[in-house]
Amino acid sequence: xxxxxxxxxxxxxxxxxxxxxxxxxxxxxxxxxxxxxxxxxxxxxxxxxxxxxxxxxxxxxxxxxxxxxxxxxxxxxxxxxxxxxxxxxxxxxxxxxxxxxxxxxxxxxxxxxxxxxxxxxxxxxxxxxxxxxxxxxxxxxxxxxxxxxxxxxxxxxxxxxxxxxxxxxxxxxxxxxxxxxxxxxxxxxxxxxxxxxxxxxxxxxxxxxxxxxxxxxxxxxxxxxxxxxxxxxxxxxxxxxxxxxxxxxxxxxxxxxxxxxxxxxxxxxxxxxxxxxxxxxxxxxxxxxxxxx
Numbered sequence: 001x002x003x004x005x006x007x008x009x010x011x012x013x014x015x016x017x018x019x020x021x022x023x024x025x026x027x028x029x030x031x032x033x034x035x036x037x038x039x040x041x042x043x044x045x046x047x048x049x050x051x052x053x054x055x056x057x058x059x060x061x062x063x064x065x066x067x068x069x070x071x072x073x074x075x076x077x078x079x080x081x082x083x084x085x086x087x088x089x090x091x092x093x094x095x096x097x098x099x100x101x102x103x104x105x106x107x108x109x110x111x112x113x114x115x116x117x118x119x120x121x122x123x124x125x126x127x128x129x130x131x132x133x134x135x136x137x138x139x140x141x142x143x144x145x146x147x148x149x150x151x152x153x154x155x156x157x158x159x160x161x162x163x164x165x166x167x168x169x170x171x172x173x174x175x176x177x178x179x180x181x182x183x184x185x186x187x188x189x190x191x192x193x194x195x196x197x198x199x200x201x202x203x204x205x206x207x208x209x210x211x212x213x214x215x216x217x218x219x220x221x222x223x224x225x226x227x228x229x230x231x232x233x234x235x236x237x238x239x240x241x242x243x244x245x246x247x248x249x250x251x252x253x254x255x256x257x258x259x260x261x262x263x264x265x266x267x268x269x270x271x272x273x274x275x276x277x278x279x280x281x282x283x284x285x286x287x288x289x290x291x292x293x
Contacts, residue, residue, distance in 0.1 A: 007056035027177030034200035048077030076145035080152040101143040109142035129156035201283040216254040218278025223268035238281035
């Protein structure tokens with residue numbers, strides 16, 4: 001469904017993305033995470049055909065998306081600040097979207113508009129941020145495009161509406177499995193939805209793997225410097241704080257029973273790092289690589 005082969009994109013001779021290789025042929029909900037400026041938005045534009053790669057090839061559902069009207073039936077890109085005409089109301093936006101999606105589900109669109117309680121005849125330009133987000137969600141899900149991309153889909157939504165969105169997203173995916181890509185800064189919030197996670201860092205794809213595997217990584221160690229270093233020297237240290245003779249670090253390692261036993265034997269405190277903290281530290285340029293075991 002998605003195939004990026006050695007993709008690079010440059011603007012004014014500066015590479016925004018490089019060496020991107022990603023293949024996904026199965027229906028799956030993917031979390032896309034990266035720091036600001038890492039290249040996430042450019043990647044989504046390449047997948048949706050809004051940009052053309054400088055080198056390499058992009059295929060979405062077997063189609064090259066750039067400058068290809070047929071590909072519009074295969075991919076839906078719902079941007080964070082999705083462009084709507086100042087003249088449109090909800091009905092106008094739904095009618096327009098239905099013209100570009102062969103699998104458009106009008107019944108689902110109507111259902112979502114009712115659930116989100118959006119006024120159909122009010123101009124979209126007068127909507128709040130949250131109301132615009134809900135309309136964008138409704139269109140993206142009702143498109144039923146084989147590849148559906150949401151950029152920061154929970155922005156502007158309160159906790160209740162976010163939960164509603166996530167429940168509806170899962171129901172829609174179970175009913176009509178496809179690739180759904182969620183680009184977000186709040187990875188811990190969407191992580192329960194995502195079977196896989198792609199991390200963009202330093203303008204390339206740092207990793208693409210199963211969420212459950214990635215979630216096991218990131219461990220806090222705390223103790224005397226000598227004791228902590230005896231364990232941490234085997235791994236990448238992504239965070240380090242020294243307080244007198246006490247050393248606190250985060251290491252890029254799976255939180256396993258064997259590691260817990262090793263920490264216990266050295267008198268070192270150990271705990272699993274929050275997932276978001278692990279990802280933030282994983283993409284720090286100053287992460288320090290020690291000798292691997």
